[in-house]
Amino acid sequence: xxxxxxxxxxCLGVVILILAWEITGNRGWLGxxxxxxxxxxxxxxxxxxxxxxxxxxxVTGVNAVLGLLFGTLxxxxxxxxGFLIPRLYPGLSTFATFVNALPLxxxxxxxxxxxxxxxxxVAIATLSVFFSFFVAAISGINQTTxxxxxVTIVFGASRWKKLRFVQLPAAVPRLFDGLKLxxxxxxxxxxxxxxxxxxxxxxxxxxxxxxNFQIELLWSAxxxxxxxxxxxxxxxxxxxxxxxxxxx
Amino acid sequence: MMRVWLVGAIVRYWTILILLVFWQVLVTVxxxxxxxxxxxxxxxxxxxxxxxxxxxHAWYTLSSALGGLILGIAMGTIVASLSWATPLFNGLLMPMxxxxxxxxxxxxxxIIVRLVGYGSHSVIMITAILTFFPCxxxxxxxxxxxxxxxxxxxxxLNCQPKGFKMLTFFRYLALxxxxxxxxxxxxxxxxxxxLVALVTEFLMGLQGLGYVMTSARSTLRMDVSxxxxxxxxxxxxxxxxxxxxxxxxxxxxxxx
Numbered sequence: 001x002x003x004x005x006x007x008x009x010x011c012l013g014v015v016i017l018i019l020a021w022e023i024t025g026n027r028g029w030l031g032x033x034x035x036x037x038x039x040x041x042x043x044x045x046x047x048x049x050x051x052x053x054x055x056x057x058x059v060t061g062v063n064a065v066l067g068l069l070f071g072t073l074x075x076x077x078x079x080x081x082g083f084l085i086p087r088l089y090p091g092l093s094t095f096a097t098f099v100n101a102l103p104l105x106x107x108x109x110x111x112x113x114x115x116x117x118x119x120x121x122v123a124i125a126t127l128s129v130f131f132s133f134f135v136a137a138i139s140g141i142n143q144t145t146x147x148x149x150x151v152t153i154v155f156g157a158s159r160w161k162k163l164r165f166v167q168l169p170a171a172v173p174r175l176f177d178g179l180k181l182x183x184x185x186x187x188x189x190x191x192x193x194x195x196x197x198x199x200x201x202x203x204x205x206x207x208x209x210x211x212n213f214q215i216e217l218l219w220s221a222x223x224x225x226x227x228x229x230x231x232x233x234x235x236x237x238x239x240x241x242x243x244x245x246x247x248x
Numbered sequence: 249m250m251r252v253w254l255v256g257a258i259v260r261y262w263t264i265l266i267l268l269v270f271w272q273v274l275v276t277v278x279x280x281x282x283x284x285x286x287x288x289x290x291x292x293x294x295x296x297x298x299x300x301x302x303x304x305h306a307w308y309t310l311s312s313a314l315g316g317l318i319l320g321i322a323m324g325t326i327v328a329s330l331s332w333a334t335p336l337f338n339g340l341l342m343p344m345x346x347x348x349x350x351x352x353x354x355x356x357x358x359i360i361v362r363l364v365g366y367g368s369h370s371v372i373m374i375t376a377i378l379t380f381f382p383c384x385x386x387x388x389x390x391x392x393x394x395x396x397x398x399x400x401x402x403x404x405l406n407c408q409p410k411g412f413k414m415l416t417f418f419r420y421l422a423l424x425x426x427x428x429x430x431x432x433x434x435x436x437x438x439x440x441x442x443l444v445a446l447v448t449e450f451l452m453g454l455q456g457l458g459y460v461m462t463s464a465r466s467t468l469r470m471d472v473s474x475x476x477x478x479x480x481x482x483x484x485x486x487x488x489x490x491x492x493x494x495x496x497x498x499x500x501x502x503x504x
Contacts, residue, residue, distance in 0.1 A: 009339025017344050033362040087259070095263035101488040103443040105450055106477040109461055109470070113285045191355035192447070203355065207451070210358035222356050 035215050040223065043216035053205070057224040060121070060202040063190035064228065067125020068182055074126065075133030075178070083141055083167070084159055093138070100131040104189060108196040121193030121201065128189035129182040136178025140171025176240040183232030191225060202228075286471040291478060294471035302460070306479050309456040310487075313445035316375020317437060323376065324383030325430065332391040332422065333414065345385055353378055354440075357447050366452055375444045379437045386433040390426030391418075427502035431495040438491035442484040457483075 025036030082089040194203025209218035275287040331338035449458030457480045464472035
């Protein structure tokens with residue numbers, strides 16, 4: 001009964017959100033920059049507009065996926081390094097905190113020179129994924145219970161064997177949490193990176209539509225960015241379900 | 249004593265030292281012109297040649313980020329308390345906050361810039377809007393996550409989270425349990441609010457470090473642009489460290 005009540009409140013919330021959006025847009029209460037929801041779908045209904053957005057969302061998607069891949073790899077490598085050589089760990093964790101606190105936009109001028117304009121979106125996406133994955137990997141590796149650790153000591157396992165057979169499997173659930181956070185960070189990083197003189201991508205559309213007052217295009221680009229993030233979330237959740245049959 | 253301190257610093261900061269050395273070596277070896285890539289020394293001199301210019305812009309960025317953060321957190325806690333008190337309000341707000349959680353919101357700043365308009369108030373407004381949602385969600389989850397033993401104890405004293413005893417329950421049970429989450433949200437949002445302020449300044453190009461980064465780039469003063477970038481990194485890292493220290497200090501007061 002309580003569930004039904006909560007659920008109906010939730011649905012009411014969704015309906016009110018959409019209605020409020022539509023009415024505000026139609027009446028123009030927030031100025032011409034807040035279009036009614038229906039006009040965005042009208043805009044997307046024409047073929048060239050849709051093609052433009054799909055093409056650029058594809059570019060951003062590829063950038064984000066590459067960033068997610070590299071960020072995950074670097075994060076995992078550094079976490080393993082920090083585990084195998086404990087002396088390096090404090091420096092690595094300071095570095096990770098530092099990277100996390102860096103405003104990504106400030107890295108733009110530096111990255112354009114060092115990796116080039118084309119690779120800047122991937123680089124920024126990589127950096128923003130790196131932190132969440134590194135933290136998830138470190139906390140996952142330390143997830144083992146005292147009994148598990150005692151067993152490895154009794155059997156005289158080396159650090160590497162301990163990592164391979166006990167700690168990595170134990171870290172898997174945490175790693176997926178890190179990936180989930182990373183998915184939205186990667187899309188955000190790719191879009192921010194595209195603001196720095198990239199040729200195509202959702203970031204380019206967002207900025208040019210903002211400057212040229214193409215309101216419908218602006219909102220559609222935002223919609224596609226959201227769709228990209230949600231797709232990433234869903235994909236990772238599916239992989240997680242497939243994986244958990246083995247590790248749970 | 250000095251040596252111990254030095255070793256400690258190297259163990260902690262070796263990665264950053266390596267980065268700095270690598271940067272200087274890269275520039276020296278490739279013999280880059282300062283228009284392509286300035287060396288750390290050139291960036292340092294660019295800053296020292298006109299520190300007041302950088303400081304005034306840094307102050308602008310920091311003050312608008314802080315103002316926005318305070319506004320956002322105030323709104324977040326108030327709205328979270330209201331929706332804790334009224335389930336209907338909570339149900340209505342939940343879909344909206346879920347929606348906001350799933351979008352890469354910093355990338356949506358171009359839209360918000362258009363909505364709130366160009367001007368000196370925009371940076372504060374945008375920072376407030378973007379810090380509101382994470383704070384709201386965290387604070388609300390803290391309010392609802394009351395220790396069940398204490399809840400039972402309170403209900404045995406006839407104090408429940410509804411009716412006219414609601415305020416007492418809120419004051420002595422829900423609020424203390426949400427305080428650690430408030431501290432966490434300040435720590436999480438500290439670098440984000442600087443990022444948001446920089447992005448907004450970058451897009452609007454009126455004032456602040458974000459503006460210095462773009463305007464210096466368009467006049468090929470790469471050393472100035474990188475100096476602004478590095479100052480904003482330091483600002484953000486510093487703010488994050490302060491927020492973490494505050495969290496560490498007051499955390500034990502509220503958590504069990």
